[in-house]
Amino acid sequence: MSEQELPGLLILDIGGTYGVQENIVALLKKHFCLITMKEFLENKKEMSKKIQSVFVSECRPTVDQELLESLPNLKVIGNSGVGVDHLNLKMISNFGVKVTNTPHAVADSTADIGMALMLASARRLVEGSQIAISPHTKYFAVDWLGVEVSRATLGIIGMGRIGYKVAQRARAFDMKILYHNRKQRRKEEEQAVGAHYCEKMEDLLQQSDFVMLVVNLTPETHKMIGKKELGLMKPTATLINIGRGALIDQDALVEALQNNVIRAAALDVTYPEPLPRDHPLLKLNNIIITPHIGTATVQAVQMMAEEAIANMLAVLNGQPIPSEVFPK
Numbered sequence: 055m056s057e058q059e060l061p062g063l064l065i066l067d068i069g070g071t072y073g074v075q076e077n078i079v080a081l082l083k084k085h086f087c088l089i090t091m092k093e094f095l096e097n098k099k100e101m102s103k104k105i106q107s108v109f110v111s112e113c114r115p116t117v118d119q120e121l122l123e124s125l126p127n128l129k130v131i132g133n134s135g136v137g138v139d140h141l142n143l144k145m146i147s148n149f150g151v152k153v154t155n156t157p158h159a160v161a162d163s164t165a166d167i168g169m170a171l172m173l174a175s176a177r178r179l180v181e182g183s184q185i186a187i188s189p190h191t192k193y194f195a196v197d198w199l200g201v202e203v204s205r206a207t208l209g210i211i212g213m214g215r216i217g218y219k220v221a222q223r224a225r226a227f228d229m230k231i232l233y234h235n236r237k238q239r240r241k242e243e244e245q246a247v248g249a250h251y252c253e254k255m256e257d258l259l260q261q262s263d264f265v266m267l268v269v270n271l272t273p274e275t276h277k278m279i280g281k282k283e284l285g286l287m288k289p290t291a292t293l294i295n296i297g298r299g300a301l302i303d304q305d306a307l308v309e310a311l312q313n314n315v316i317r318a319a320a321l322d323v324t325y326p327e328p329l330p331r332d333h334p335l336l337k338l339n340n341i342i343i344t345p346h347i348g349t350a351t352v353q354a355v356q357m358m359a360e361e362a363i364a365n366m367l368a369v370l371n372g373q374p375i376p377s378e379v380f381p382k
């Protein structure tokens with residue numbers, strides 16, 4: 055099939071921070087006739103008829119009502135990433151368009167970043183690195199101590215695919231693993247990793263040395279960790295967030311960290327991203343923040359694209375869709 059005969063796929067601009075990388079462009083080109091946003095905007099009349107799919111890099115709010123109205127043949131939005139809180143699923147579904155995501159491809163790399171943040175915060179790696187590389191350092195004067203992850207209690211809020219991968223890794227550190235799921239107890243996974251189920255999130259918060267959020271952002275989970283929940287945590291505990299920033303009431307977190315209500319926080323996600331440069335979270339020394347890099351690995355990006363392609367082709371070919379997301 056010539057490129058022109060392949061189904062049209064609208065993608066974000068190539069390159070740049072959120073743009074689609076060259077190797078992924080090459081992969082997409084094997085299955086689709088790629089149309090960039092620039093090409094679409096320059097020749098809307100012709101391009102709009104061609105486009106049957108849109109490839110969305112995670113967290114880019116690219117699909118609004120205006121775009122949907124201008125794509126009469128659109129069938130599927132392939133999200134590269136698992137979280138779809140940046141997409142208005144109800145509105146998209148009203149246009150008869152399906153949404154898919156990539157839960158398998160993201161699991162290992164996101165679990166790894168959770169472990170990396172937990173270890174980095176526990177052992178104060180960022181502060182240590184600053185001392186080691188500072189031009190003012192004459193001798194190593196480290197007047198603080200970290201805490202150990204080994205044998206500590208990890209409370210996982212959200213034992214889905216990623217949460218389970220975190221639990222598997224935590225087991226290798228002899229951690230005691232607690233977990234809480236809002237909807238579904240996972241008995242099989244629980245047994246496989248020796249995790250204990252906490253029906254009440256409060257129990258998990260009270261008992262854990264490290265609390266890790268691995269939850270999707272929905273209206274129900276919005277600000278699920280606020281002043282009350284932080285107050286239940288041990289003063290020696292660390293909060294890690296690899297889900298979405300808005301799971302935490304950030305004002306309450308600032309207050310808790312300033313007053314040592316909890317020991318520390320380690321966040322791969324915030325709201326907004328990035329935080330304004332004068333945000334009080336950026337002024338604290340008991341916090342680590344990374345720029346939403348849960349899936350920022352060579353392997354994950356490739357696997358996400360492959361999973362997204364399989365999803366989109368299934369929709370276009372009328373086959374069973376591996377990972378479709380439905381509006382609630």
Ligand SMILES: O=C(O)C(=O)CO
Nearest residue numbers: 135136137160348349
């Ligand atoms: O896949 C996603 O939605 C992520 O944010 C991974 O970090």
